[in-house]
Amino acid sequence: MRGVRRRGTVSGGQEVQVEIALADFRESTMEGDKAKRILKVGLPKGSLENSTFELMGHAGYQVSIGSRSYYPNISDPEMQGIMFRAQEMSRYVENGVVDVGLTGYDWILENGSDVVEIAELVYSKQRRSPARWVIAVPQESSVQAVKDLDGKIIATELVGVTKRFFEKRGVNARVEFSWGATEVKARLVDAIVEVTETGSSLRANNLRIIDEVLTSTTRLIANRGAWKDPWKHDKIDNLALLLKGAIVAKDMVGLKLNVADEDLQKVLKVLPALKNPTVSPLSGNHWYAVETIVDESVVRTLIPELKRAGAQGIIEYPLNKVIP
Numbered sequence: 001m002r003g004v005r006r007r008g009t010v011s012g013g014q015e016v017q018v019e020i021a022l023a024d025f026r027e028s029t030m031e032g033d034k035a036k037r038i039l040k041v042g043l044p045k046g047s048l049e050n051s052t053f054e055l056m057g058h059a060g061y062q063v064s065i066g067s068r069s070y071y072p073n074i075s076d077p078e079m080q081g082i083m084f085r086a087q088e089m090s091r092y093v094e095n096g097v098v099d100v101g102l103t104g105y106d107w108i109l110e111n112g113s114d115v116v117e118i119a120e121l122v123y124s125k126q127r128r129s130p131a132r133w134v135i136a137v138p139q140e141s142s143v144q145a146v147k148d149l150d151g152k153i154i155a156t157e158l159v160g161v162t163k164r165f166f167e168k169r170g171v172n173a174r175v176e177f178s179w180g181a182t183e184v185k186a187r188l189v190d191a192i193v194e195v196t197e198t199g200s201s202l203r204a205n206n207l208r209i210i211d212e213v214l215t216s217t218t219r220l221i222a223n224r225g226a227w228k229d230p231w232k233h234d235k236i237d238n239l240a241l242l243l244k245g246a247i248v249a250k251d252m253v254g255l256k257l258n259v260a261d262e263d264l265q266k267v268l269k270v271l272p273a274l275k276n277p278t279v280s281p282l283s284g285n286h287w288y289a290v291e292t293i294v295d296e297s298v299v300r301t302l303i304p305e306l307k308r309a310g311a312q313g314i315i316e317y318p319l320n321k322v323i324p
Contacts, residue, residue, distance in 0.1 A: 038078060042089050058320045106216035
C-alpha cells in the first residue's frame with residue numbers, strides 16, 4: 001500500500017526516513033467506522049507539538065506518542081490521531097484525510113484551504129499570545145521601509161502571503177522560498193519575512209523589524225463534509241468548547257477561604273472575580289466559606305490583602321478548564 005515518504009531529523013542531526021502511511025490511516029479509520037464512529041484528529045508536529053499536547057490534557061484528552069511515531073494515542077476511544085506539520089495541516093483537513101485539525105491561521109491563508117474555522121485558540125510555542133510574521137533586515141541595512149524593498153529579494157517560508165502583502169502595497173519584490181533557518185539568510189538576500197513570538201531570535205542575529213505582514217493564532221478547523229455529519233459536528237463542538245475552556249483556565253486559579261461574619265464585606269471588597277464570588281454559610285457559627293476564580297497574576301498581592309481583611313484558611317488551586 002502506498003504511503004507518503006518524507007525526510008526528517010532527530011536530535012543529534014541524524015537524518016531518518018519517516019513513513020507516514022496515509023493510505024493505511026484512511027483504511028484503518030474506515031474499518032473502524034464500521035464498528036463505531038471515529039473522529040480523525042490532526043495534531044501539529046513540530047514547534048506546537050508540546051504545547052498542543054499540554055492543552056489537550058487540560059481539556060480532558062490525554063495524548064501520548066512514541067518518539068518516532070506519527071500516530072498519537074488519544075484517551076477518547078472515539079478519536080484517532082495523526083501528526084502533520086502545521087504547514088500542511090489545512091490541506092489534509094480540506095481533503096478529508098482528517099476530520100478536524102489544529103494549525104495556524106497563517107498556513108490556512110498560505111494554502112488557501114477551504115475549511116470550516118471552528119475556534120480561535122490563542123496559544124503558541126512559548127507564550128499564550130499571537131505569533132507575528134515580520135519583515136526584518138540587518139541592522140546595518142539601508143532599508144527603512146517596505147517601499148525600499150522594490151526590486152529586492154525576500155526570503156521566507158510564507159511565500160504566498162508575502163507576495164500578496166507586497167503586491168497590495170505596489171512593491172515589486174522577488175519573494176523566494178526558504179526552508180528553515182531564515183534568519184541566517186538575512187545577509188544573503190535583502191530582507192526576510194519570518195515568524196516571531198518574542199523577537200529574541202531576530203535580535204540575537206542582529207536584525208531589526210521594519211514592518212508586520214501578518215498576525216497569526218492557532219485555529220481549530222474542520223473538513224466541510226465532517227462538519228455536516230451530525231455526530232462529528234457534535235464531537236468537534238465538544239472538543240472546541242473544552243479546548244477554549246482550557247485556554248481560559250491557563251491564566252486563572254481558584255481561591256477558597258473562610259471568613260467571620262464581621263469581616264465578610266471587607267473580604268468581598270478585596271476580591272476581584274470572574275463573576276460574583278460564591279458565599280456559603282458554615283453550619284453552627286457566624287462564619288462563611290468564600291470561593292472565587294481570579295487571574296493568577298494578581299494572587300501574589302491578593303492573598304496578603306485577603307489575610308489582612310480577615311480571611312483565614314486561604315487555599316489556592318489550579319484549574320483545568322473554565323467554561324464561561
